[in-house]
Amino acid sequence: MMDVFFIERDPYAPIRHCYPVSKILYEGKSEYQEIMVIESPHFGKVLVLDGVAQCDERFEFIYHEFISHVPLFAHPNPEDVLIIGGGDGGALREVLKHKEVKRAVLVDIDKQVIEVSKKFFPTMAVAFEDPRVIVLNEDGYKYVQDYEQEFDVIIVDSTDPVGFAHVLTTEEFFKYVYRALKDDGIYVGQTESIHYHADIVRRVQKSLRKVFPIVDLYTAVIPGYAGYWWTFSIASKKHPVREPSRDVNIQTKLYSADMHRHAFLPESFYQKILSGEY
Amino acid sequence: MMDVFFIERDPYAPIRHCYPVSKILYEGKSEYQEIMVIESPHFGKVLVLDGVAQCDERFEFIYHEFISHVPLFAHPNPEDVLIIGGGDGGALREVLKHKEVKRAVLVDIDKQVIEVSKKFFPTMAVAFEDPRVIVLNEDGYKYVQDYEQEFDVIIVDSTDPVGFAHVLTTEEFFKYVYRALKDDGIYVGQTESIHYHADIVRRVQKSLRKVFPIVDLYTAVIPGYAGYWWTFSIASKKHPVREPSRDVNIQTKLYSADMHRHAFLPESFYQKILSGEY
Structure with missing residues (x-):
């Protein structure tokens, strides 16, 4: 079958x-996607959603380590963590490596993604049974509106911010997140x-x-995502984010205190991205 | 024609x-390749050689800036530069931005690559007529054996080190380069x-x-190359390489003194790559 191919159908990748x-x-x-x-x-x-590869067994650790450990290690004591999206369970697995975490709420609108992940990706969807976990199949955009001063870290691990995930990148949503x-x-x-998506980043x-x-803004190179030089936008009410605030005392493959620092771009280049000069 | 695709045929990319x-x-x-x-x-x-994309007008600057400016700025006075391969002219264009360069010898075995580049990539193959340039259509592996104490910087800008470019990554070749x-x-x-190619890097x-x-070892993220997190192996007889040794006084799109430093990986991760732990 080596001549059979899956060709991604990503309207936003050239x-x-x-x-x-x-x-x-x-x-x-x-109900939401293929x-x-x-x-x-x-x-x-x-795992492929709407024709776009979301994660693969070999390299999923890169995305999941960086979306989770950069905010969680920037925070001195992340007890309450909310993940919006992330139905594959990869970010949840990483979040629960932090013994500080007392409660991890995962809100993924699509129950079927979780079921499929549990069945086919047992090393990724490994943490759903942890007693600290609450799983809700709701609209994360609505869920977050009901809370005030509730979470230490909020991770939005969504599909591409086009289509139904677009609202998760609006200023209105960020105001709810802030609250x-x-x-x-x-x-x-x-x-x-x-x-490929500098306009979205900006x-x-x-x-x-x-x-x-x-x-x-920080980055990781993700083999499976067209565009490769992937960005994570991070926002903090108080703590600086470019350095871990605690010892990196967990098992990881790529994330480390050094790689945390290195994930952030030099200020001069970051400014060029923001201004549109790059 | 938006439904017509070129599908790469790279036996070393998964x-x-x-x-x-x-x-x-x-x-x-x-005589050498398609x-x-x-x-x-x-x-x-x-530009596609043997079914593998080598460079594209939009992003070629990344590869060419990083393969050229890191060694040239690490060197305090690069007067004599040898480029082996690089028939597209991109590295040559960048090398000649350094006013220190008095002579740039480009040895590409395949004359037709140079001709095609001159015809179709005028912004890349822009420097061949510079009076400091000597172009030779010879075997770089043999060429380098004839010289001793001749060059300040040697850049090997070859196709993938499999097939006929393999010899350019052997210890024997590096001994000639050293000399x-x-x-x-x-x-x-x-x-x-x-x-995708950690074994080659090691x-x-x-x-x-x-x-x-x-x-x-330093890196740049290259959109057009499967594997993306591209590596450049650098070796020096005397000068340290992680810092530019001179002011970055040339026009570039991505390379800068900050990005020079950032291109090098944290030591801890570099060691993990070398040891095979990553």
């Missing part, structure tokens, strides 16, 4: 990733790539700056 | 890049990606360490 496919393990459609699981040599199983965070809370969200950074006093 | 094609501008075959030029929306013209460099000379070569680094006293 290039398509073409994965060799050894098996098609699942094809379904939830869900597919394929197996690809070198990558292992790949739902405690006085020293930290927000993070994935904001696409530097090279738009989100601009909106965050209207709401939060500390806003920054 | 994923294939699939470029939308608006025009096929050139298809030919030289040469193709396509036009792809967003990327502009793309052809002046007493404070610097070598750099592209050594594929961290995630092999080259190991060979360089047998020959040079200072060996290091």
